[in-house]
Amino acid sequence: MSTPPLASGPDPLRPPLASGPEGPDALRPLLTTVLDALDTGRTARGGPLPAGGPATVAARLRAAVGDVLPEHGDPQALPTLVHALAEGSADPAHPLCAAHLHCPPLAVATAADLAASALNPSLDSWDQAPAASALETLVTQALARLAGLTDALVTTGGTESNQLALLLARETLGPTVRLLCAENAHHSLTRAAWLLGLPEPVVIPAPAGTLDPAALHAALTTVPGPHLVAATAGTTDAGLIDPLPDIATLSHTHGARLHIDAAYGGGLLFSDHHRPKLAGLDTAHTLTLDLHKLGWQPIAAGLLAVRDPTDLTALDQSADYLNADDDTEAGLPDLLGRSLRTTRRPDVLKIAVTLKTLGRHRLGTLVDQVCEHARQFAHLVHDHPHLELHAPPTISTVLFRPTGAPDTTVADIRRRLLTDGHAVLGRARIDGRLWLKTTLLNPHTRPHDLTPLLHLLEGNTPT
Secondary structure (H helix, E strand, O other): OOOOOOOOOOOOOOOOOOOOOOHHHHHHHHHHHHHHHHHHHHHHHOOOOOOOHHHHHHHHHHHHHOOOOOOOOOOOHHHHHHHHHHHOOOOOOOOOEOOOOOOOOOHHHHHHHHHHHHHOOOOOOHHHOHHHHHHHHHHHHHHHHHOOOOEEEEEOOHHHHHHHHHHHHHHHHOOOOEEEEEOOOOHHHHHHHHHOOOOOOEEEOOOOOOOOHHHHHHHHHHOOOOEEEEEEEOOOOOOOEOOHHHHHHHHHHOOOEEEEEOOOHHHHHHOOOOHHHHOOHHHOOEEEEEOOOOOOOOOOOEEEEEOOHHHHHHHOOOOHHHHOHHHHHOOOOOOHHHOOOOOOOOOHHHHHHHHHHHHHHHHHHHHHHHHHHHHHHHHHHHHOOOEEEOOOOOOOEEEEEEOOOOHHHHHHHHHHHHHHOOOEOEEEEEOOEEEEEEEOOOOOOOHHHHHHHHHHHHHHOOO
């Protein structure tokens, strides 16, 4: 009987794994393939986002992908799909992609994320993530201390952090706890109150774009408690910071629990220059932080910090196959109480690598740069004869609009720029008017990189 010839390439019935002894050799050529496809896709896109609008982009993607689940595999699937995704993506590193709190991730953080994917720890039991669980403890406590608190949980972002904050308030103060938040608060707060079955939230006026302390005092005086006050450090629409010291004083005086949503503004903690804007942050019982905004992390990289670690006992859960009593008594760490999720990837690795690589000073420099770019762009808008600036930026968000244009024109300009693939601008409705929004998160962007945006607006604004 003759011996079958050895295969000259990878065995299709034994696709290589990313971890284990063969992992590095299997990944190296694939990384080159991915990087090349990212580059060709970016070149094909040619701008901050694909042109043509939703229907055109979807049709182009369908044509590139073809049969998603073919009868037989396609060896070109990786370069084909990565190219198609890159060609059809908004590029947060492009100077004219500045609509949302959508940062360009640091290369070192992205590289660390590859390691996390290859090793694939799951942070629901120690025996799946021995080193990752220890690293998470070190990083979360360090970031909590940076904010003046004691401990923190890793979350998927601001929405999960805010939901956890309301859950801890409910478990601490009871099911009748009433959320008091301003009109400027993130929608996830009122949504979390609904999700958790809490009483209807009380929405506090924010006539200047930030929570009004006098209105908060009135609500704390007249609305039956117990109360959870939610303040914001970095609003989604304009990047404003509520008067945290005044809110903290009122909360303490009335015996209210205080949550601060600093998903956007929390990054100012890294900056010596801008950190004073967060005075009062350390008075919070719970605090939302989000490093896939002013932390330049790949999504997801959220945290919920707490002042009193015993509050976290509300999350305790027992599952014999993950945290049996005799295992924990023998010294195996119990991870189930560190999240509402069971399976959790080690998002802490990219955060740890970034903190260790750059240090607080260099991270603070990046924060200073984007804030300065926003200030300079605001000056360009202010000096432009046909544009109106809403206000000087507090963090890195600038609101502006064509002078005298109706809201319908402002909305049409934004959609036209999106459809043509020329620029990604956000929108915000403040003072009864619609504004265009830039959120500058790319520290490499310079004011002269944004002058084409002004020219685009001139070309799209009716005279």
